Amino acid sequence: MSKKQVKEELEQDVLLETFSKAQSFYDKNKNTVIGSAIAVIILIAGSIGYYYYAEAQESEAQELMGQASQAYLQGNYEKALTGSDADFTVGYKQIINNYGMTDAANLARYYAAVSTFKIGNYQEALKYIKNYEVPEGIMGVGPLSFHAVIHTELGNHAEAAELYVKAAEWNVNDSTTPYNYLEAANAFHDAGNAEKAQQYAQKVIDEYNNSDQVAEAERLLGMLAVAEK
Numbered sequence: 001m002s003k004k005q006v007k008e009e010l011e012q013d014v015l016l017e018t019f020s021k022a023q024s025f026y027d028k029n030k031n032t033v034i035g036s037a038i039a040v041i042i043l044i045a046g047s048i049g050y051y052y053y054a055e056a057q058e059s060e061a062q063e064l065m066g067q068a069s070q071a072y073l074q075g076n077y078e079k080a081l082t083g084s085d086a087d088f089t090v091g092y093k094q095i096i097n098n099y100g101m102t103d104a105a106n107l108a109r110y111y112a113a114v115s116t117f118k119i120g121n122y123q124e125a126l127k128y129i130k131n132y133e134v135p136e137g138i139m140g141v142g143p144l145s146f147h148a149v150i151h152t153e154l155g156n157h158a159e160a161a162e163l164y165v166k167a168a169e170w171n172v173n174d175s176t177t178p179y180n181y182l183e184a185a186n187a188f189h190d191a192g193n194a195e196k197a198q199q200y201a202q203k204v205i206d207e208y209n210n211s212d213q214v215a216e217a218e219r220l221l222g223m224l225a226v227a228e229k
Contacts, residue, residue, distance in 0.1 A: 061095055061104035068092050068108070077115040096128075106133050110143055113150070122153045138171045145180060152187065161187035161196065178208035182217055189220065198224050 067089040071079035083091035092112040099105045113128035129147045134140040144167035151160035161184045168180035185200035197220065204217040 057099050058102045058104060061099035061102040061108075064090050064095050064099075065104050065108060068095065069111070072111055072115060077118045081112060081115050114146070117146075117150060117153075122150055126150050126154065134170075138173070138176070140170050141167050141176045141180070144170055145176075145183070148183065148187070152190075157187050157191035158193070161191055161193070165200070174208060174211065178204045178211035178213045181208075182213040182220075185217065185220055189224070194224055194227065 068080050068083065068091045071077075071084075071089070071091070079089075079091065081091045081093050083089045083094060092108040092115065095108040096105050096112065109128045109132040113125045113132065116122075116128060117125035126147075129143065129150060132143060134143050144163055148160040148163035148167065151157070151163065164180045164184035164187055168177045168184060171177075181200045181204050185197045185204070188194075188200065189197035201217040201220045201224075204211065204213050205221075208214070
């Protein structure tokens, strides 16, 4: 018998033994194997079904956002929030409540925060902005700064200061970073934290000495110096 024939017979033996073991395992655990297979099929089918459901939800929510945003752009913030029965439109609140897991609902939380802020309901604005998922990069800077503004209106100066710092460092650049550092310095000053106010005012001067905020930062440092005497 050649070496090739011997090798083939050995391989066949191994394959037969493996198949025999698998067949034996199946015979002993038939119900478990079938149940597991069915579970996998259901899981895959459920995942596919959820994907198409999520896509449909997103599409519907985006369409409804257009209605709410028309009212928002017209300055009709109440209608933007709640919609209009007369016009058969919905607002940001309905989108958030009915399509909460979509990207459109996340954006609706931001515009709902702005809308409630515009009509003077700062606590509700704070609730919406806290639940808003801030995007990465430069697009996240504005919402973080706005979050700080809400805290300022509520008299929460320390919280506002920390958010301004976060906004400054969310996307470091020569425009929004010095602006938010200066706002942080002012907020820390309002919170009675002179050390932090000085730190961030000085940061503007040292790191962004060509920015429009330098003069205001120097003025704040002068005020802090006088207060220490």
